[in-house]
Amino acid sequence: MFESLKPVVADPILGLMAAFREDPRETKIDLGVGVYMNDRGQTPVMDSVKRAEAKLAELEKTKSYQGIAGDAEYNSRMLQLMFGQDHAVLASGRAKSLQAPGGSGALRVGAEVIRRARPEAKLWVGTPTWPNHIPLLGSAGFEIAEYPYYDTATREVNIDLMLETLRRVPAGDVVLLHGCCHNPTGADLSNEQWDQITEIALERGFVPFIDTAYQGLGDGLDEDAYGMRLMAEKLPELVVASSCSKNFGLYRERTGSITFITQTPEQAAIVGGQAMAVARQMYSMPPAHGALLVSLILGDEALCKDWKAELEEVRLRIKAMRTLLADSIQDNAAGLDFSHIKRQNGMFSFLGIAPEHLTRLREEFGIYIVSSTRINLAGINSSNIAYLAESIRTVLK
Numbered sequence: 001m002f003e004s005l006k007p008v009v010a011d012p013i014l015g016l017m018a019a020f021r022e023d024p025r026e027t028k029i030d031l032g033v034g035v036y037m038n039d040r041g042q043t044p045v046m047d048s049v050k051r052a053e054a055k056l057a058e059l060e061k062t063k064s065y066q067g068i069a070g071d072a073e074y075n076s077r078m079l080q081l082m083f084g085q086d087h088a089v090l091a092s093g094r095a096k097s098l099q100a101p102g103g104s105g106a107l108r109v110g111a112e113v114i115r116r117a118r119p120e121a122k123l124w125v126g127t128p129t130w131p132n133h134i135p136l137l138g139s140a141g142f143e144i145a146e147y148p149y150y151d152t153a154t155r156e157v158n159i160d161l162m163l164e165t166l167r168r169v170p171a172g173d174v175v176l177l178h179g180c181c182h183n184p185t186g187a188d189l190s191n192e193q194w195d196q197i198t199e200i201a202l203e204r205g206f207v208p209f210i211d212t213a214y215q216g217l218g219d220g221l222d223e224d225a226y227g228m229r230l231m232a233e234k235l236p237e238l239v240v241a242s243s244c245s246k247n248f249g250l251y252r253e254r255t256g257s258i259t260f261i262t263q264t265p266e267q268a269a270i271v272g273g274q275a276m277a278v279a280r281q282m283y284s285m286p287p288a289h290g291a292l293l294v295s296l297i298l299g300d301e302a303l304c305k306d307w308k309a310e311l312e313e314v315r316l317r318i319k320a321m322r323t324l325l326a327d328s329i330q331d332n333a334a335g336l337d338f339s340h341i342k343r344q345n346g347m348f349s350f351l352g353i354a355p356e357h358l359t360r361l362r363e364e365f366g367i368y369i370v371s372s373t374r375i376n377l378a379g380i381n382s383s384n385i386a387y388l389a390e391s392i393r394t395v396l397k
């Protein structure tokens with residue numbers, strides 16, 4: 001049977017990462033990888049997570065199966081983290097949240113439930129978007145349409161064209177939006193732009209599907225939630241996929257959640273049941289460990305305070321690297337403007353240099369950047385910034 005299969009075309013990012021690993025140069029820099037790294041180039045376990053793990057080791061009484069919707073306390077604490085404790089939608093009974101295997105699992109469960117509810121709905125994604133959105137959501141069966149998102153000339157959100165396109169989205173279609181820290185561009189919607197999109201969603205009757213994988217890494221936990229909190233308040237229906245991979249550093253523990261906001265509490269209960277049926281068909285139930293840690297952290301005042309302080313350190317480090325890089329390469333022979341890097345949010349931005357510059361950076365200087373020129377700002381640290389900036393300035397001569 002397997003003789004019919006052809007090798008999968010290798011993901012170019014994986015090829016780049018393999019080349020990075022094999023590169024013997026001590027000065028090499030990896031700006032392609034999609035995880036947070038501290039100033040020593042490590043992706044550490046957060047202290048608050050370590051302490052929660054010690055607590056869990058003591059408290060955990062069983063490894064028996066958990067329910068399909070995951071841990072009830074995790075689900076309710078995640079709702080509070082996303083929407084804020086006093087958000088009216090939480091008391092309304094219209095929000096139903098289920099634990100899911102990472103943000104990716106959450107996106108897929110959300111997609112499957114939407115397909116069950118409205119198989120004819122098209123899914124609108126911004127260009128560009130996180131490349132994995134297309135296979136992850138498309139393979140749920142969606143027809144995918146695009147709206148313009150990023151303007152490579154101004155290096156800002158192409159808001160006029162985006163709004164113009166959204167004004168033509170038919171009622172009942174689904175529009176994917178990034179909650180904050182847009183991957184790959186780093187260009188986020190302003191609060192005013194969220195207001196405008198919410199108005200259009202109300203007028204047109206499309207349903208936003210928000211992917212929020214970086215809450216707390218942009219402008220702060222509450223600030224980064226502006227869009228989803230607003231839409232949860234104003235719109236009759238909303239779907240939100242969230243991930244604890246980045247803000248809790250729980251990547252491999254596969255911790256996320258999918259939230260449906262429906263018109264009535266009765267509908268929320270039905271949608272929750274449908275989501276459980278979807279999960280049952282795909283993976284039965286989500287992994288427990290990461291969610292129990294998140295629940296312990298969010299439910300314990302001291303642990304939560306420490307986690308927030310650690311997350312703030314992460315956020316501020318990324319911001320500092322943005323400023324440092326932009327300022328160090330602004331003065332370049334090609335006259336390129338890199339000030340967008342300072343204005344943008346989260347781990348990623350496009351460097352916006354030519355393919356031949358990327359090749360030279362890799363071959364001559366051991367600096368690895370994916371072909372879209374997306375760089376991970378967290379790959380920069382106090383030991384490599386001077387070399388990185390000098391190398392970029394050299395190839396731009």
Ligand SMILES: Cc1ncc(COP(=O)(O)O)c(C=O)c1O
Pocket residue numbers: 034101102103104105130178183211213243244245251254255256
């Ligand atoms: C925009 C976006 N959505 C979702 C995810 C998925 O996160 P997870 O690792 O929790 O599946 C990522 C991860 O990089 C992402 O960048």
